[in-house]
Amino acid sequence: MTTKTLTVARDLLATNKLAAAAIRAELRARGILGVNLLSSPGSGKTALLEALADRFRGRFNLAVIEGDIETERDAERIRAKGVPAWQITTGGACHLEARMIGQVLGRVPAAVDLLFIENVGNLVCPASYDLGEDLRLVLLSSPEGDDKPAKYPQAFLSADALVLTKSDLLPYLPFDPRRAAEEARRIKPGLRVFNVSALCGDGLEELAAYLVEALERLRSGHA
Amino acid sequence: MHELSLVASVFEVLEEEARKHGARRVVRVVLRVGVMSGVVPELLESAFETYKIGTIAETARLEIVPVPVRLRCPDCGGEAVREDADFSCAACGSRRVEIVEGRDLVVGTIELET
Numbered sequence: 001m002t003t004k005t006l007t008v009a010r011d012l013l014a015t016n017k018l019a020a021a022a023i024r025a026e027l028r029a030r031g032i033l034g035v036n037l038l039s040s041p042g043s044g045k046t047a048l049l050e051a052l053a054d055r056f057r058g059r060f061n062l063a064v065i066e067g068d069i070e071t072e073r074d075a076e077r078i079r080a081k082g083v084p085a086w087q088i089t090t091g092g093a094c095h096l097e098a099r100m101i102g103q104v105l106g107r108v109p110a111a112v113d114l115l116f117i118e119n120v121g122n123l124v125c126p127a128s129y130d131l132g133e134d135l136r137l138v139l140l141s142s143p144e145g146d147d148k149p150a151k152y153p154q155a156f157l158s159a160d161a162l163v164l165t166k167s168d169l170l171p172y173l174p175f176d177p178r179r180a181a182e183e184a185r186r187i188k189p190g191l192r193v194f195n196v197s198a199l200c201g202d203g204l205e206e207l208a209a210y211l212v213e214a215l216e217r218l219r220s221g222h223a
Numbered sequence: 224m225h226e227l228s229l230v231a232s233v234f235e236v237l238e239e240e241a242r243k244h245g246a247r248r249v250v251r252v253v254l255r256v257g258v259m260s261g262v263v264p265e266l267l268e269s270a271f272e273t274y275k276i277g278t279i280a281e282t283a284r285l286e287i288v289p290v291p292v293r294l295r296c297p298d299c300g301g302e303a304v305r306e307d308a309d310f311s312c313a314a315c316g317s318r319r320v321e322i323v324e325g326r327d328l329v330v331g332t333i334e335l336e337t
Binding site for chain 1: 228246250322337
């Protein structure tokens with residue numbers, strides 16, 4: 001009986017990283033901007049997508065992959081806006097993984113410009129999983145409190161932009177959007193921050209312009 | 224809270240290596256866990272203890288080595304470990320730092336009995 005010590009140095013997320021790289025390559029080749037939405041449950045991911053569907057109608061084609069533990073509800077809300085949507089029910093899993101996106105990608109129509117992936121509502125686990133997106137938006141709603149970036153640094157560290165949602169509630173809450181932005185930028189310097197209200201439409205124009213810019217960058221090969 | 228599925232990936236690695244080296248059992252596993260990997264070491268440990276029953280690693284000892292955040296500064300070229308959640312360069316204060324270590328989850332060393 002002998003023992004043998006091996007240095008294996010195997011990255012446990014390697015399989016996901018490979019699947020994500022393949023998705024990123026396919027989306028770029030097809031000229032589709034992939035956008036991953038991360039937030040805690042109830043911060044307004046689906047409402048933001050509904051509002052963006054209205055704003056982009058007739059100009060850009062959207063498609064949405066919905067991740068939830070159970071139910072088709074979010075996909076139904078998106079379809080009601082005339083946007084194709086596929087629901088991934090994870091059956092308990094706390095995040096989406098790249099291979100789940102890969103299974104849906106073939107069904108995304110050729111004419112799509114922006115593919116949104118609404119991750120499972122969770123500010124912790126989804127941060128560790130690259131889905132092959134080109135942009136990662138982290139949402140933080142005003143009722144959640146402006147102290148969240150420091151408490152959940154991984155999510156904000158991995159973000160390309162921070163979307164502060166439910167700005168229509170600001171008059172009633174102690175939430176300070178400047179403090180939220182400062183806290184997030186302490187973790188991720190230079191982070192773009194948008195203040196939006198899906199309900200009133202405030203700030204949607206700026207966010208839509210940011211997405212269109214990213215799409216144009218991707219299509220000109222400078223992503 | 225996806226520690227169990229990560230442990231499942233650990234066992235894929237263990238079974239593959241054991242097969243490759245004709246091992247009878249896995250004696251020791253060292254996991255390098257980045258402090259910013261989003262994983263809780265205690266949960267990883269209990270998931271490992273549950274998962275190992277009936278496998279080639281049933282009697283294996285798990286060692287978790289925390290990997291601190293190491294930052295590299297493109298402005299001054301400095302590289303340093305940060306213990307707190309302050310992502311700025313310790314030498315020049317620049318905030319444009321990149322994280323070079325501390326976000327990954329890696330099966331480092333394994334000890335096999337052949």
